[in-house]
Amino acid sequence: MTRPDYTAAQEAFAQWGVDTEAALDRLATIPISVHCWQGDDVVGFEGVTAGSGGGIQATGNHPGRARTPDELRADLEFAYANIPGNHRLNLHASYLDSDETPERDALEYKHFAPWVDWAKENGLGLDFNPTFFAHPKADDNLTLAHPDKGIRDFWIRHGQICREIAVRIGQEQGSACVNNIWVPDGFKDIPVDRMTARARLEASLDEMLAQRFDKTQLLDAVESKLFGLGVEACTVGSHEFYLGYAIRKGTLLCLDMGHFHPTENIADKLSSVALSVDEILLHVSRPMRWDSDHVILLNDDILAMAQELVFADLLGRTHIGLDFFDATISRTAAWVVGTRNMQKALLRALLQPMEMLQSREAELNFTDRFILTEELKDLPYGAVWDAFCERQSVPTGLTLLNTLNTYQASVADRS
Template sequence: MENRYEGAKRRYEELGVDVEQALEKLVKVPVSIHCWQGDDVTGFENSGEALSGGIQATGNYPGKARNFEELTADFEKALSLIPGKKRINLHASYAVLEPGERADRNALEPRHFEKWVEFAKRNNIGIDFNPTFFSHPMIRDNLTLSSPDETVRRFWVEHGICCRRISSYIAQQLGSPVLCNVWIPDGYKDIPADRLSPRLRLKKSLDEIFAEELPGVIDCVESKVFGIGMEAYTVGSAEFYLSYAASHPGVYDLLDNGHYHPTEMVSDKIPSLLAFFDKVPLHVTRPVRWDSDHVVLLEDELKEIAKEIVRNDALDRVLIGLDFFDASVNRISAWIVGTRNMQKALLYALLQPAEKMKELQDKAEFTELMMLSEELKTLPFGDIWEHYCDTQHVPATKVWFEEVRQYEMDVLSRRG
C-alpha cells in the first residue's frame, strides 16, 4: 500500500500538487453528520408516528434506532469507520426527556440536550442544531411561521427562540459555535390568492426569533423550491431567504443542493455567496428527480461543490453538513458511505493544481485547461484516499462493511 501511495504522490507532484499539504488540510475539515439518518427522522417525541409537514422517509430496513441509547450507539459505530473531523447535527425533536416528562416544542430547554452535550464531549465532536417545524399538531394548513393564525405563528416563534437559546448553551458547553438552521414546510398545494402576506408574516417571525443576541450561535435560513403539500407555492423561497440574509447581518443563507430546480447547480451558487458572505452553510444530499434526500454518492456535482470550496480557499468559510435519510438500506452504512464520499470529494478537490488552473483561465489557455482537467480524472486518487484512511486508523476499503454487517447481526437484528 505504501508503495502505491508514493507512486500516486509522485504523479500528483509532477503537476505541482503538494499531497501532504492536501491531507493536512483535509483532516481539519469538519463534516456535520445528521442524526436523523439513524432513525428515519422519527425523533424521540412521537413513538414512531408517521412524519408530516412536507417531509417523508421511505423504506423499512430492520434495526432502526428507537431511543437515545440506540441512536448514539449506532452513531458511534459509524464514527469509528469515518476518518477526519466530525460533528453531529441535531433536530429539536431529539430532546431527551426524563421518564414521564412532557415538554412541548415551545418549552424546550438546554437541560433537555445535556445528554447530547455529554455524548459530544465523550466523542470529541461539535454539535449543530435545527428547530423542528414539522410532524406536530400545531402545524395548521401546512403553515408555521407564516400562519395567519396568531396562536400558531406565536407557538413556532417561541420554538425558534428556544432553539437558539439551546444552541447558545451547547456552544458554551463545547467551546465551539453551533449552526442553528431554520427550515419550515410552509406553502400551498395549489396556486395561492396571496403570495405576499405569508412572506411578510414569515419576515416578522424571523425578526422576532433572531432579535436576541446569543453568543456562539451561527444563524441561517434554508430555502426550498417545493415539497410534499406545497407543490405550487413555497413561502421560504430561495429569493426570499437570500434577500433576508443579505439584509440581516449575522444571518446566513444555507444552500441545500436538493432544494433547487434539477438544472440548478449549487456548486455555481457557492462562489456567488462567498463574494458577499463570510460564511456559507451547506447541506449536501442527493436528489433523484426531487428533493428525495438519497445517500450522497461520489458524483460530478458533489466533486464540483468540493472544488468550489477548495479552489476559493473557503474550507473554513463553508460549513459542510449532510442531509439525507434513506430507510431502505442499513442506516449506519448510509452514514458511512455519505460522509466518506463528502470527504473523498474534498480530497479530490485538494489534489487539483488550483492556482495553475486559474492561471490558465486568466491567460485564456482554455485548451490546456481542458486537457489538464481531464488528465486529473484518471490519476490514482484512490491510493491517496486509502493512505489517508490508514493514517486515521479506519478501514481504507470495503473492509469497513464487514464491521457494519457484524454489528447488524449482533445488535440491529435484536431490535425486533
C-alpha cells in the same frame, strides 16, 4: 510504514506540483456535521403522537432503526469510528433525551444535556435545528407564516427556545453551534396572495431572531426550499426570500443540494452568494427528480461543489453538513459511506493543481484547461485516500464492507 502505492501516488501528483501530504493535512481539519435523523428515519424521541411530516418522508423499513437516544448514539459511535477525521453532529429539537414530554415551546437545555455530555466524551461538536414539522400545529404546512397569530406565536417561541438551547450548547462546547432554521410553509395549490404570507414569515423570523447572541457561541442560518410534498405550488421561504433575508439580517445562508430545480448546480451558487454573505451552511444531499434526500454519491455534483469550495477559498467560511435519509439500506452504512464520499470529494479538490488550472483560464487558454482537467481524472486519488484512512485507523474496501455488515447484523433484531 509508507505503503508502496501511496509512494507512487505521491510521486505522480508531485509531477503536477501537488503536495499530497499538505492535502491530507488540510482534509484532516475539515469537520462534517453528520445529521442525526438518518439513524431513525426522522422519527425523533418526543414520546408523543406527532402531526404530519411537513413534506419529509423516509421510505423503506430496513432492520435496525434506532428507537432510543442510547441506540442512536451507539449507532453514531460506530459510524464515527469508520469515518476518518474529527466531526460534528447535527441534532434536531425533536431528538431530546428526557423522561419528560414537553411541548416544543417549552423545551429546555436540560432536555439535551445528555447529548452534550456524550459529544464531549466523543470529541464531537454539536449543531442544532428547531423542528417546525411533524406536529399538529404544522398540519396546514404553515408555521411562522400561518395566518393564525396564536400558531405563529407558538412557533416563534419554539424558535426562540431553540436559539437559547443552541447558544448554551455553544458555551458548553467552546465553539459556535450552528442553528439552522427551515420551515415547511407553503401551499399545495396556487395562492392568490404570496406577499402577505412572506410578510408574516419575515415578521416572525425578525421576532424569533431579535435577541442577539455572541457569534462565537451561536450562528443562525436560514434555509430555502423549492417545493415539498403538500407545498407543490408555492414555498413561502424561497431561495430569493432567504437570500435577501440573510444579506439584510446577517445570518448564514443554508444551501441544500436538493432544494433547487434538478438542473441547478449548487457549485455555481457558492461564489455568487459568498460575495454577499459572510458564511454559508451546506446541506449535502442527492436529489433524484426532486428533493428525495438520497445518500450522496461521489458524483459530478459533489465533486464540482468540493472544487468550488477549494478553488474559491471558501472552506473557512462554509459549514458542511449532511442531509439525507434512506430506510431501504443499513442506516449506519449510509452515514459512513455518505460522509466519506463528501471527504473523498474534498480530497480530490485539494489534490488539483489549482494555480496551473487557474493560470490557463486567466490566459483564456481553454484548450489547455480542457486537456488538463481530463488528464487529471486518471491520477491515483484512491491510493491517497487509502493512506488517509490507514493513518486514521479506519477500514477501506472489503474490510469496510465486512465491518459495516457485521454491525448491521448486530442491530437487525430491533423492532
